[in-house]
Amino acid sequence: MNALLPGQPTDESTNPMIASSEPPPAVEVLSAEKVFSNGTRGLAPISLNIAEGEFLTLIGPSGCGKSTLLKLIANLIEPSDGRLLWWRGDFTQVGREGRRFAFVFQEPTLMPWARVDANVRLPLELANVSAAAAAPVVADAIERVGLSAFTRHYPRQLSGGMKMRVSIARALATNPNLLLMDEPFGALDEFTRNKLDADLVRLWWERKLTNVFVTHSIYEAVFLSTRIIVMAANPGRIFRTMTIDQPQPRDEGFRDSPKFAAYCRELSTWLAEASLPSATGGTS
């Protein structure tokens, strides 16, 4: 098994003695390619290891395959060629203790007729968890996203940012360790987004989550991520990777630092390069 991360060859990862003592990668994408039934080549073969505890962000121009790659990782779609492994096994590994994942979409997708606690309880009900066993889990998830005072509210009584928090609480209620998020804060104003980002980084750190996150925002990517993958289109592929080597968990001080600005500048340059026609294979 190739333990190398793209663009990050290290002595450790080529030394089998050291590599064997490391936890298995949460996800391995092994030359996975996606051609849709209409012939569109969504993704060229992609190889990527996602380590336990990473906060990995996918960024790139529209149509470069970010959502497709996330859906492959979530096993919502299958690769046309190549394969994926979860914890070194097939998809049956997912669902075992400590090997669960949850998906958060751009829309909060709440049930409008149900109160906040009922929305958060839904995945537990679907898993036949009793109401008594679910209650403390639901209360904890709601508290972690700062909505304890709104437990009995309906979605229509909440702001966009609060609805997104409910959606995150619902994901946390399943106690996932791999959290997949597709532009979850894309529809929110910048102030709300910054606040949710700060809370998400804290949650990721406290819960020792592995996160795969999609965004269009350079600032959000740099603030949140341990590693950023810049993708290019036609066909979708990995263009560059950037490691953000900064202490965790990050706080607002990082946002104000010269290093933050330097990372953002470099990422912005790479994104511009990834969006050039010459970077996109020039077809379709």
Ligand SMILES: Nc1ncnc2c1ncn2[C@@H]1O[C@H](COP(=O)(O)OP(=O)(O)O)[C@@H](O)[C@H]1O
């Ligand atoms: N179900 C589908 N059928 C056909 N083409 C698709 C489908 N989903 C995505 N695509 C195409 O695959 C490419 C990548 O899409 P997507 O992963 O949604 O990009 P992104 O999330 O980066 O904007 C695009 O060209 C898109 O039009």
Ligand SMILES: [Mg+2]
């Ligand atoms: Mg998308």
